[in-house]
Amino acid sequence: MSDTDMDLLSVRDLRTSYFTRRGELKAVDGASLRVGRGEIVGVVGESGCGKSALALSILRLVARPGRIVGGSVSLEGRELLSLPDREMREVRGGSIAMVFQEPMTSLNPVKTVGWQIAEAARAHEKGLGKRQALQRSAEMLKAAGVAEAERRLASYPHQLSGGLRQRAMIAMALIRRPRLLIADEPTTALDVTVEAQILGLMKDLRSEFGASIVLISHNLGVVAETCDRVYVMYAGEIVEESDVFSLFERPLHPYTAALLKSLPRPDDRSPPGTRLHTIEGSVPDLLARPAGCAFAPRCEKAVPECAVAAPGLAQAEEGRRVRCHLYAQGGSR
Amino acid sequence: MSDALVEGIGLRKLFPIGGKGSARAVRAVDGVDLTIRRGETMALVGESGCGKSTLGRLLIRLASPTEGRVLFDGEDLSLLKGSSARASKRNMQIVFQDPYASLDPRMKILDILGEPFETHEGTRGKEKAERVSRILETVGLDPSCMQRYPHMFSGGQRQRIGIARALALDPKFVVCDEPVSALDVSIQAQILNLLMDLRERKGLTYLFISHDLGVVRRIADRVCVMFLGKIVESGSVAEVYGSPRHPYSMFLVAAAPLPDPRARFTPKKVLKGEMPSPTNPPSGCRFHTRCPYARPLCAEAEPKLASAEGRAVACHFPLS
Ligand SMILES: Nc1ncnc2c1ncn2[C@@H]1O[C@H](COP(=O)(O)OP(=O)(O)O)[C@@H](O)[C@H]1O
Ligand SMILES: Nc1ncnc2c1ncn2[C@@H]1O[C@H](COP(=O)(O)OP(=O)(O)O)[C@@H](O)[C@H]1O
Ligand code: SF4
Ligand SMILES: [Mg+2]
Ligand SMILES: [Mg+2]
Numbered sequence: 001m002s003d004t005d006m007d008l009l010s011v012r013d014l015r016t017s018y019f020t021r022r023g024e025l026k027a028v029d030g031a032s033l034r035v036g037r038g039e040i041v042g043v044v045g046e047s048g049c050g051k052s053a054l055a056l057s058i059l060r061l062v063a064r065p066g067r068i069v070g071g072s073v074s075l076e077g078r079e080l081l082s083l084p085d086r087e088m089r090e091v092r093g094g095s096i097a098m099v100f101q102e103p104m105t106s107l108n109p110v111k112t113v114g115w116q117i118a119e120a121a122r123a124h125e126k127g128l129g130k131r132q133a134l135q136r137s138a139e140m141l142k143a144a145g146v147a148e149a150e151r152r153l154a155s156y157p158h159q160l161s162g163g164l165r166q167r168a169m170i171a172m173a174l175i176r177r178p179r180l181l182i183a184d185e186p187t188t189a190l191d192v193t194v195e196a197q198i199l200g201l202m203k204d205l206r207s208e209f210g211a212s213i214v215l216i217s218h219n220l221g222v223v224a225e226t227c228d229r230v231y232v233m234y235a236g237e238i239v240e241e242s243d244v245f246s247l248f249e250r251p252l253h254p255y256t257a258a259l260l261k262s263l264p265r266p267d268d269r270s271p272p273g274t275r276l277h278t279i280e281g282s283v284p285d286l287l288a289r290p291a292g293c294a295f296a297p298r299c300e301k302a303v304p305e306c307a308v309a310a311p312g313l314a315q316a317e318e319g320r321r322v323r324c325h326l327y328a329q330g331g332s333r
Numbered sequence: 334m335s336d337a338l339v340e341g342i343g344l345r346k347l348f349p350i351g352g353k354g355s356a357r358a359v360r361a362v363d364g365v366d367l368t369i370r371r372g373e374t375m376a377l378v379g380e381s382g383c384g385k386s387t388l389g390r391l392l393i394r395l396a397s398p399t400e401g402r403v404l405f406d407g408e409d410l411s412l413l414k415g416s417s418a419r420a421s422k423r424n425m426q427i428v429f430q431d432p433y434a435s436l437d438p439r440m441k442i443l444d445i446l447g448e449p450f451e452t453h454e455g456t457r458g459k460e461k462a463e464r465v466s467r468i469l470e471t472v473g474l475d476p477s478c479m480q481r482y483p484h485m486f487s488g489g490q491r492q493r494i495g496i497a498r499a500l501a502l503d504p505k506f507v508v509c510d511e512p513v514s515a516l517d518v519s520i521q522a523q524i525l526n527l528l529m530d531l532r533e534r535k536g537l538t539y540l541f542i543s544h545d546l547g548v549v550r551r552i553a554d555r556v557c558v559m560f561l562g563k564i565v566e567s568g569s570v571a572e573v574y575g576s577p578r579h580p581y582s583m584f585l586v587a588a589a590p591l592p593d594p595r596a597r598f599t600p601k602k603v604l605k606g607e608m609p610s611p612t613n614p615p616s617g618c619r620f621h622t623r624c625p626y627a628r629p630l631c632a633e634a635e636p637k638l639a640s641a642e643g644r645a646v647a648c649h650f651p652l653s
Contacts, residue, residue, distance in 0.1 A: 046517035147606070161607055191380035191544065193604040196588040200603055218517065221547075221590030225597055244594045262522035264547040266574060266589045272374070272554050273533075275526045279519040282487055 008212050009035040009058070009180055014071035016050075016057045025286045027053035027066065029236035032313070035180065040206055040213045042227030042244070044220060046259075046283060049233040051216045055184045058214075059098055060088050075180070093123055097173035101185035103165040107157040113168045114153025117141065117175055124176040136175065143208070144171040145201050163194035170201065174209060181205075184216045199226050220263055224248050229319075232256050235284050235294035238313065241321040252322045254301045255279075293325065301326060335407060338538050339369040339392055339506055344401035346387050350612065359611050361387040362398075363562035366638065369506070374532065374539040376549040376570065378585065379559035382611060385542045388559070389508040392540060393425035405506070423453060426504040430511035432495025436483040442469075442494060443479040449501040464501075472497045473527060489520035493527065500531065508540045513548060525552055546589040550574065558582045561611055561619045568644035578644065578651040581620050618649065626650055 016028040027050045035041045043051050056062045058073050060080065073080045075095060080088065092098075100106055108116055117140060118133035128136070134153060141149035144167040157165055166186060173181055183202065187195035203226065206213055217223050223230055223244070230247050232240040232255070240253040251257040261277040281298045284290055290297055296306040305325050316327040344365040347358035362384045369375045369392075377385045390396040392403055394410050403410045405421055413421055429435055436445055446465045450456035456464060466476035472493040483491060492512060499507055509528065513521040529552060532539060543549050549556055550570055557567040558579065566579040577583040584604035590596075606623045609615050615622045621631035630649050638647040 046519065164607065192546075192588040192590070193380065193584055195590070196601060196603050197605075199590075200601065219590060220518070220592040224592045224594045225590050248592060248594050259518055260592060263518050263592055264522070264525065264545070264551040265592060266546040266550050266586070267591055267593070268547070268550045270551070272550075272552065272570060273529055274551065275529060276522040276551060278522045278526060280523075282489065282520065283517075 006036060007034045008037050008039075008076060009033075009214075010072075010074050011054075011058065012072045012074075014054065014057055014073065015069045016053050016062055016066060017069050018053075018066040020065060020287070022287050026236050026289075027286065028057060030071070031231075031233075031236075031238050033231050033238065033241075035212050035214060038206060038210055038212055039229065040202070040215055040227045042223035042230040043214060043216045043233060044218065044223045044230060045233035046218060048283060048286070050236040051218075051233055052184055053236075054233070055098070055182050055214065055216055058182060059092055059096060061092075061098075093120075094176055095178055096180045096182060097176060097178035099166070099169050099173055099181065099183040099186045101188050103162075103169040104157060106169065107165065109157055111156075112153065113141075113155050113157060113160070114138070117153075117168065117172045120172045121175045137171070140171040140175045141168065143205075144168070144174070145197060146171070161194075162190050163197065166190065166194075166198055167201070170198075170205070174205060174211070177209065178211055180212050180214065182214045182216070185218065186215070187222060188217070188219070195222070202226065220248075220260065232259075235289065236286055237294065237323060239295070239323045241313070243319055246317070246320060252316050252320060252327060253295075253324050254299045254326070255295045258298075258300070293323075336370050337368045337404070338371040338406060339540070340404040341365055341367040341388070341392055342402045342404065344388065344391055344403070345399045346384075346391055346396060347399045357612055360562050360614060361611065362391060363614070365401075365562075365564055367392075367557060367564060367567075369538060369540060372536060372538055373555060374541050374553045376553035376556040377540060377542045377559060378544060378546065378549055378556055380544065380585075380608065382608065383559040384562045384611075385559055386510055389427065389510050389540055389542055393427060393506070393508055394422065395427065419453075423502045424505045425508070426499035426502070426506075427508040427510060428492075428495050428499045428512045430514050432491045432498075433483060433488075436491065436494065436498075438483055440482070441479065442481055442483070445483070445494070446479070446497055446501060449498065453502055468497045468501055471500065471531070473523075487520075488516055489523060492516065492524050496524075496527065496531070500535070503535065504537070506538045506540070508542065510542045511544070512541075514543065514545065521548070528552065546574065546586065558585060561609060561614050563619060563647065564638060564645075565620065565648070566644075566646045567638075572644060576652075578646040578653070579620075579648045580624050580626050580652060583652060618647075626652075 011033045014028055014031045018025040057068050114137050117137035121133045121136050122128050138149045146152055146167050187198050227244050230244050231238050234255050240256050251260055258279045279298050284294055292308050293306045293311050296302045311323050311325045313321050313323045314328055316322045344362055346362040347360055349358045351357050391398050443465050447461040450461055450464050465479050469476045474493050513524050541553050553570050556570045556573050557564045560581045566582045574586050577586050587602040617632045617634055618636050621627040636647045636649045638645050
């Protein structure tokens with residue numbers, strides 16, 4: 001199937017850089033990704049690997065000194081990168097919505113939650129009366145799992161717990177009936193029991209509202225439990241793309257494999273004190289990227305070629321692509 | 334020598350709010366008994382605001398309790414004066430989540446790490462540099478970095494410096510307060526391994542505070558689950574995770590995301606509702622407003638933490 005008629009979102013060779021005093025920092029260095037209708041797609045990687053830059057680029061919200069320097073982002077076949085600003089604003093208020101890690105930064109502190117959600121509803125649906133909009137907001141808050149939703153309409157953001165604020169953000173995002181929800185670390189600031197509530201909510205929303213979701217997280221557990229397909233990022237690049245089951249059962253890229261091995265798991269059975277697998281060293285400075293594969297200096301499986309030539313993203317198996325010399329010729333080692 | 338290194342008895346810490354004379358207070362730690370055995374790693378888990386950091390600080394006397402006592406090696410800390418108080422303080426140290434916040438940005442690593450030696454032992458000059466150099470090696474840093482300033486280090490390296498500072502004076506007991514929570518997985522594993530190595534080499538006892546159940550599973554022998562200022566359950570990590578007896582522990586364990594996509598086929602037990610206020614906690618069992626197993630007794634009487642066979646649970650109707 002060609003991805004234009006199947007996919008909701010298609011990102012191709014996207015490149016976004018921050019032009020810092022020390023030089024050009026390639027935060028997203030040629031990322032391609034697609035999101036099917038009703039799909040929950042994960043983007044996972046350690047901090048600084050470019051996850052937020054990727055999300056902001058899709059929405060064209062990259063702020064200076066950053067800039068999208070190339071590639072294509074198309075939503076239902078429409079190219080977003082060349083859209084006039086006014087039309088792009090409509091896309092952001094309509095087809096695509098975004099939820100951030102800290103909802104406080106995107107909620108207005110001096111307006112009630114009800115007012116803010118109602119405004120979003122009225123912006124989306126011209127001619128909607130104030131009363132009706134508030135009523136709609138209460139319904140949406142309820143759908144987002146907020147108890148006593150009517151009463152909560154009158155609350156200000158600071159009067160709500162982190163979990164409730166995130167639900168209010170999600171309600172505000174969904175009241176516009178977006179086709180795509182981009183959630184950047186939506187549960188990172190929350191406690192696990194609240195995180196479980198919010199992730200459950202996102203899964204319900206996918207089935208109830210038919211929205212596709214891009215879930216960005218540094219947490220492998222969150223991605224494993226929530227997503228259908230996953231993109232693993234390292235140093236500005238997508239290094240592995242896979243369905244979620246194969247990825248966790250049999251990671252292909254040495255980085256993904258090492259990351260999973262070094263993750264302490266609650267369902268671990270080894271005796272307390274057993275040492276963890278480690279990935280030596282640290283992520284490369286994006287301003288001084290090593291030549292060749294960005295992971296080579298830390299990779300246990302590196303071959304001489306890795307330090308010299310940058311591997312491309314190659315298909316390793318049906319539906320799985322890997323950026324690694326070990327798989328370059330469709331081989332698997 | 335008794336088995337217990339640190340004992341908290343009837344510990345309470347209230348933070349008054351609303352100015353003088355106000356009767357309202359945040360009941361951060363509200364009646365905790367806890368024993369940490371020599372050489373073990375005891376974990377403290379629970380959601381933010383439940384009082385983990387406050388309890389950790391009480392145990393090493395960084396904060397004084399509103400009520401209750403702390404025994405260290407059998408001695409009541411509040412009764413110690415002068416040099417014996419100082420000596421006991423040396424034996425108790427803390428590693429913070431963000432060491433950067435507690436490292437003076439204008440000081441070189443040499444002076445940051447040399448400070449404990451200077452103040453406690455009067456060590457200066459070349460000897461100080463030697464001690465710093467040794468402690469840097471202990472935590473896996475190159476001694477040549479002692480001339481640098483904190484901002485020149487990555488998060489993982491800064492945490493090594495935080496650990497070095499805590500260990501400088503060879504303490505017996507270290508409170509690790511979310512020491513790897515701000516670090517990425519690959520760096521987190523390095524720091525956890527370092528903490529495990531040091532524990533073995535130096536015979537340390539840890540109180541390991543964390544909200545990450547995976548991390549706790551690896552490093553800790555026993556775990557206390559806290560809810561709203563109280564310990565609701567304790568026991569070996571394997572037992573508490575494997576068969577939690579307090580309903581809150583059960584929900585906490587169930588909520589932890591597993592790096593296993595097949596987990597989605599087991600319906601998740603999701604805790605409903607919001608955290609009650611620590612200023613005005615619910616009557617009886619503090620969990621009763623959210624507990625699906627609650628019966629009338631739960632709202633009336635506070636369940637005591639009852640121990641049997643190495644496990645303790647504070648619930649009128651514990652799960653079996
Ligand atoms: N405003 C900025 N100026 C300069 N560099 C930036 C800026 N924002 C992000 N970066 C850099 O871009 C890279 C990717 O950042 P980001 O997308 O935020 O990573 P992630 O979300 O995966 O943690 C990082 O190296 C980061 O330091
Ligand atoms: N210095 C303080 N003054 C007032 N309230 C405090 C202080 N320290 C902690 N608290 C309150 O005490 C409760 C427990 O806090 P803390 O021990 O930091 O919890 P945790 O470490 O489990 O997140 C919280 O409600 C917190 O707001
Ligand atoms: S005492 Fe009652 S309310 Fe508390 S946890 Fe047990 S069953 Fe639930
Ligand atoms: Mg980010
Ligand atoms: Mg804390």
